[in-house]
Amino acid sequence: MGVQSLMVPRILYIEDNFENRMLVKRVLMAEGFEVIEAENAEIGIDLALEYLPDLILMDISMPHVDGLMATRHLRSLPELNHIPIIAVTANVMKGDREETLQAGCDGYIPKPIDIDRFPEQVMEYLRNGR
Numbered sequence: 001m002g003v004q005s006l007m008v009p010r011i012l013y014i015e016d017n018f019e020n021r022m023l024v025k026r027v028l029m030a031e032g033f034e035v036i037e038a039e040n041a042e043i044g045i046d047l048a049l050e051y052l053p054d055l056i057l058m059d060i061s062m063p064h065v066d067g068l069m070a071t072r073h074l075r076s077l078p079e080l081n082h083i084p085i086i087a088v089t090a091n092v093m094k095g096d097r098e099e100t101l102q103a104g105c106d107g108y109i110p111k112p113i114d115i116d117r118f119p120e121q122v123m124e125y126l127r128n129g130r
């Protein structure tokens with residue numbers, strides 16, 4: 001991660017729900033993050049390759065290509081292999097966390113997000129890297 005990206009972290013958020021995208025974008029932009037959003041996995045994968053974000057936030061429950069499939073695909077692309085992928089999901093049943101990690105996610109933030117803690121949670125994952 002370069003100095004510039006540490007100063008202005010570039011986050012890609014892949015999420016099919018409009019309200020969730022608006023909330024996360026508002027909360028992270030208020031802290032000075034750059035936020036790129038994708039409404040489905042296909043667009044998200046294209047934008048990841050185009051913008052090489054510092055971190056990807058991944059919804060798991062999405063139509064067509066879900067977040068697990070999208071993560072597996074992203075993890076198959078060597079040029080994106082250094083980018084942390086963090087699941088943001090309401091799937092909190094036993095085993096869901098392990099499933100996201102097995103797919104290639106580096107961490108997990110449960111929904112609903114805590115807007116007071118969310119930017120720091122994301123920063124922590126940025127600091128930790130992969």
Ligand code: MN
Binds near residue numbers: 015017062
């Ligand atoms: Mn969803």
